[in-house]
Amino acid sequence: MNLYKSRFLLLLLLATTALSACKKQWDDRTAIADQQLDKNLMQKIQENSNLSIFAGYLTKIGYDKVLSASKTYTVWAPDNQALQGIDATIVADTAKLRLFVSNHISNQAYLTANANPSLRVRTFTGKRITFTPTTVEDATITTANQYVNNGVLHIINKTLAPKLNIYEYIQSLTTVGALHKAYLQRQDSTFVDSSKATVASVDPATGKNVLVPGTGIVTRNKYFTNVANLASEDSLYTYFVLTDDAYNAERNKVSRFFITSSVDTTMNMLAAFNVLKDVAVKGVIPQANLGGTILSVKGIQVPVNPAAIVQTYNASNGIVYVVNSMNFKLEEKIPPIIIQGETPTGFLTTTNRANIQYRTKRDNNGVLYSDIQLSGANLPASYYARYRLSNLYTCQYTVAWRAINDFAYATATNLSQRLGFSQIGYFFVPATGSVYSAQVQFPYTTVTPQNFTEVTLTSATTNASFIPIATPTINATAGTLNVTKYASVNMYLQGSTGTALNTNVFTLDYVKLIPIY
Amino acid sequence: MKRFSLTLIKKAVLLLCLLVPFSCKNMLDIAPEAQVDITNHYRNVYDANAAVIGIYGQLMGIADRYMVLNELRADLMSPTNNADQYLREISTHTVSANNPWADPKPFYKIILNCNDALKNFDIMLKDAKFRRDEYNQRYADVAAVRAWLYLQLGIHWGSVPYVTDALETVEDLKDESKFPRIPFNDMLDKLIATLANGYLDVYTTSASTTGSTSTSLNTTVDGYPTNLFFINKRCLLGDLYLWRGKYSDAATQYRYVSETGYRTDPGAVNAFWQYKVTYSNFSINYSRPGDETSLIDDNTTVTGWRSIFGAQPGTDINSEWIWTLPFDKNFQPVNPFIDLFSNQGGRYLLTASKLALDNWNSQTQSNGFPYDARGRLTVKTIGGQPVIAKQLYYYLNGTTLVPTNVLQKQGRWLLYRSATLNLHFAEAACRDNYVDVAYALTNAGVLQVFSGIFPTVAAISTGRNVPADATNIMITNRPAPYDLDARYGDVPTYRGPWHRQIGTRSRANLPNLPISYINGGPGLGGDVTTMENAIIDEDGLELAYEGQRWGDLLRIALRRNDASFVATKVYQKLLRDGNPQAGAALNKLSSLDGLYLPFKL
Structure with a gap:
């Protein structure tokens, strides 16, 4: 019995000895080796006599407590010399002074090594300052990277008064x-x-x-x-x-x-x-x-x-x-308007989907282009694709198209198609038949096979509307489109009057409206 | 008192300890109730069937490896930003020692199981536990799977140990003195010897039987016809010959498989198109000719190319599929392709390389559209990202491309299909100096190329521009196995077995390769290397992400003894992806030794 007791005591003694021997090392594991880290930013600023004015401002506006807190900050502190020349009204007015001082402090620690080549750091004012390894805004960093336990201090030789945006x-x-x-x-x-x-209340009827x-x-x-x-x-x-x-x-x-x-x-x-x-x-x-x-x-x-x-x-x-x-x-400000063929807003009928082909191809120079082609059986005569053009500039235009005729059922043949423009509200009622004719109508134009260049259209004529328009805002002048009021118009790309298979094919890569300056 | 009782307890414990080993001995010998003892594994034909199916089940477990090794090492697939360093290493050919993808053990694990099954099939036959024809069929199946696995090992690791003994574990293989690594060609000879003398028949849907008393492996399981599960031994044998450089032997096998439908029943509905690339189905097709937006892009329309990867088993698709294993929500293993490729419900680790997209976009279709539409169906832009979609069509909604259910990872591992067969046949023909036959197989079909008026398109019914008597046209008139008959005559009515065949390029709506490849017409020779390059390019366009690419590139490199064939393609991939390791990869791959993964068991 005694023997056990003494053994137990011996063990206890050993354990205690071991623990006490370790004690110092154990405490050392969290000891701060770097003496810099014993201080906070406020202490660091206060102990530097050359920053006494800035320290005084901080205390005045109550930021001494902020910079003693355990969040992390970066302070760009102007030295006393820099602060000599600041406006007395700023110092007198606490609100102005707070704004001024806030522009020198940011959240998070920024070392000069982070600013490579430069950083835009948001300060307490919400404005950003440009921080480089040697400067901040116009000021030069005289002493950099003074790190303490809650951030970094840089000493600078000019003030960072907040600028206007x-x-x-x-x-x-x-x-x-x-x-x-x-x-x-x-x-x-x-x-x-x-x-x-x-919210004042909820409307019982609508629930809003x-x-x-x-x-x-x-x-x-x-x-x-x-x-x-x-x-x-x-x-x-x-x-x-x-x-x-x-x-x-x-x-x-x-x-x-x-x-x-x-x-x-x-x-x-x-x-x-x-x-x-x-x-x-x-x-x-x-x-x-x-x-x-x-x-x-x-x-x-x-x-x-x-x-x-x-x-x-x-x-x-x-x-x-x-x-x-x-x-x-002017050429830059009022640029040509380009209307892509493959982006129509409508067609003569909604039932001819089978006749509409959207295509991507390569041109003779190997450049990709996308276009539209209308072809195939049962394509109605004078069929058209309609394009809504928003807000045309008021001027006369040179109208050109790029229509690539690669339609070759048996042999390459010419296509015939025309372009027209009508303002919103224009009605056309033909004398005979039902062929639509636009307010400003270009004549049928031949599209030769494999022609990849732009073709300028000419000889446009004006049609009057069936329901008269008091003052038409578009017309044909000198054989081309003339717009007199800044408004939207419709453009019509129309196939030939034939109905026989493969005779009324039409196609369009794009139309270009070049303002005549 | 206390002291005494303590001693007593000690003695009791000691006694117990002594007793335990004896008392347990009998207990351990009791047969387990929930598992079959190893001695009872092979008792009858049903057990043999279970072994065969089990091996295929294990094979499905390496589907991801097969994909990663055969595609990511080659030029058409790249890792995404989500990929880990191991996948990146595979892509840049900088494999580190512990890279799990470069581990051959999973292959050997299945090989050892094959060996065990084969050993036991022999014992069963000796003990008369099943009939010889049942034995032949099952033995051939397992031997073929093993040969396929060895081919994969040889493709990626070069010379590897060739083991046919039923070893217990992969660890036993580590003894290099017992199991030396043998050169690839020696191994091919052994595999060919094993396979060529065995049973080469295939399972057909028409012979499928079901029911509890049926002993056939050819049946329907969980709604899936099993005939597609089994490797096509003739295709494999053809591939082995192709790798070994025995082109006529390879072509003989390919041709035999290509004519399966016609040979089985010339009057059958798919007699003319089964296992051939024909105009009947699976083509790049526009429902409104000339309208780009009308490309047939759904899972179910068998006239469209995409349905190869989204159709349900049926007569039409069984003409294209040759070897495919299904992944289903109802059984293991889980489909690994969703995780690798999908950005919805998967990790999206792998995607198409820029080079692959450039390859498709550098083609021009017969109607002038400036890209190969197969690219648009192989790689889909989903959520702004290029996603390899071939393996995802069972998982995604056919129209919206959103998963029907992210937890139901339906899918299919498509290992071999008619296009694979067709292009391999073309490769064999090309190397056998029948460049025109290879040209016909790849491009426009035997009928057109040998019509007598090529390159003028031969009209065969309305507006017929070739002689009415088709006795001597539309036929290759070459020695077997290149004597392909595509004759189409109406007076008298005659249809050759190859008359619907058109080649992968025509099926994809691409124009023929330049006629200069065959010096202006059939029978005029042609440059083998030029044609072979074109076939490999076509392999990439048609079979991308089906696990063929690395093998295709390596085979050519070995054949020409020129590693740069692989190196330049991988270099281009890395270069166009902006990978700074492109130059290093070019260096590493510029010797044949550099093409292999480090072999470490």
Whole structure:
């Protein structure tokens, strides 16, 4: 009995000895070897006498607690010398000071090694700053990568005052670009987002929510949606603001292609958009690199003359140049309209599907093209395919087609087909028979076999509508299509009047409407 | 007191320990109730049937391996971003030692089972447990499966141990002194010897019997006719000859199989098109001629090419399918192709290479459409991704291409079909210097090429532009096995067995290969290498992702003693996929030794 007891005690003793011997090593496993990691960011800033002003600001706005917290941050702290020159009004106003200081701090730890070649880091203001291995914005990093237990500190030699973004800058313009600014502001529209609105009750009849009026209203700028979001901090643009003279000159150049019944619609909506859709370019292009042409976000060549720049601003999301001229080419702004043969919107009948062939082929140069061909038994005489053309520019057009005749039942033969245009609301009632004839009708034209080139159509004539149209908006002028009002029209591709098999075949790769400038 | 009782317990435990071995001995000898003891495995013909079916069941377990090794190593298949490093290694020919796909053991496991079955069939025959004809048939089946497995081993690992003993485990094979690795050609000779002297008959649907007393293997199981399960021994024998360079012997077998329908019953409905590539069915077809959007693209219309991969068993499709095993939701193993290929309900590990798509798109159809429509039916764009669809047509809804039920992985492993047979026949004919016969088999058919007016298209009924008397036209007039008769005459009415045959290219709506390949007409010779290259290209267009590609490329490389035939194609695949290892693969594959996987048991 005693023997057992003593053995047990001995074992206990041994175990205790072993454990106590291990104690120090065991504790060491979590000990911090790097003394840097004993501190937090706030302590690190405070212990540097050259950052005393910045530390004071942090304390003033209560960020000392933020930077002592256990999340991870990066601070770009301007030294005392850099902060000497800042505006006294900023320091006096806590709200302004908070905004100013917030632009020097971001979530997460960013070391200079991460910025390869550069990073756009979002700061507490929501704006982004450009961080490279040696600089941040305009400031040079004098002491980099001071890591502590909740982040990284970089010491810089200039302040990072928050910049305006492109849209904020345009709104702040007072002396130039008034018309351009007014256009952008006009594009604001509001709508009710029911998910953000307050629900007052539920309509018992429909089961739908009844919203409290005036809640859930969201503003959206159509220009931002359709062209470039100038208020977003997440994309970089080079943006050209036109002075009023430049804007008027460009608008007057294109306005004759957008004739409507309202001058306001033509000038302030259609022509204005046509000019201003191409003043945004992706990325930041420094002034030194400007010259020649660059591609707008809409894919148009932007002619940039550095001599025309009257004002420059480095915005938080790009760069703004105010220019007093921007000589766009009409050919770029009012490009030819191409209608693909294989995209008709309708046919004379809906029962002739068996006669319609959609095809992909190689042309004589081995380039792929897609087209449509109508052929086969029971294809009615003067059959047509219809194409709805949206919003043709108001001008005279050179009309050309590429129709590839590779139809060879026995031997290659010529095809005969014609093209016509009718405005919506045009009715044709023929004198005899039932052959449709369009308002602006080109005559039957021969399509020779294996001709892969564009053929220009001529000798169009105007038909009057059976139900008279007060002021027709399209007509045949000088034997070609002339559009007098910015509106949609129908185009008709029509086969020959024959009904015999293989005599009324017709085909189309594309039609090109080239504005006559 | 305590001390005493402790000792007592110790003694009791010791005693028990001593007793246990004795008491257990008898217990272990009791026959298990839920399993059949090994001595009772082969008692009668039903047991033999179970062994044969069991071996085919095991074979289905390596379907994924067959696909990965034969396609991913070659030029038409590439790994997707989802693929792991092992699949990537197979594709770039940088196989690491522990790559599971490069392990030959799964093949040997089945081979050893075949050996065991064959050994026991011999014992059964000796003990008169089944009849000799029953023995012949089953023995030939299992021997053929084993030969097929050895062919696969030889294709991927080069020289491998050839074992016909019934070993217990694959581990026993590791003794290289007992089981040396033998050269590929030596193994082919042994396989040919085993196969050629055996029973070569095939099972036909007409001879299928069902019922509990039927001893036939040719029956219907779970709704599937079993005749398609069994390897076609003549096709396999033909392939072995083709690999061995015995082209006339190979062609003899191919030709025999091609005429199966006609030989069995010249009056039967499919007499003229069974096992031949004909104009009757499975062609690239447009319901509205000239309209691209009217391509027949469904599982059920047998006139359309896609139905080869989506049809249910029936007279028409049984004319195309030669060897195919079904995967069904109701039985194991699970279809591995869904997991490999499908991006819906599968992991989408493998897809078509850019090179494969380029190959299809570089063709022009007879109606001018600038691509081979087989490509559009083989690889479908689903959810914006190119998906190999050949194996998925039973799984996806035929129109929407959405799985009918993601848990029901229906499918079919199509190993051999008429097009495979036809192109192999053409390859044998080409190497036997009958380039015009090869040209006829690949392109437009015997009738057209030997019509006497080729390349003018021969009209045979309305507007007949060839002599009414067809005695001496539309027939090859070559020594057997190249004496193919496609005669079509109306006065008197005569239909040769080959008159409907048109070749894979015509069936795919592609124009003929240049007539210069046969020096302007039949009987004028032609360049064997040019024609052979064209046949291999055609193999790729027609049989992509059916497990033929690596074998096709390797066979040519071995025949020409030129590894670059494989290397340049794999290089092009990797290059066009933008794989930086393309150059390294070209280097590795530029010697014949570099074409094989490392053999490690």
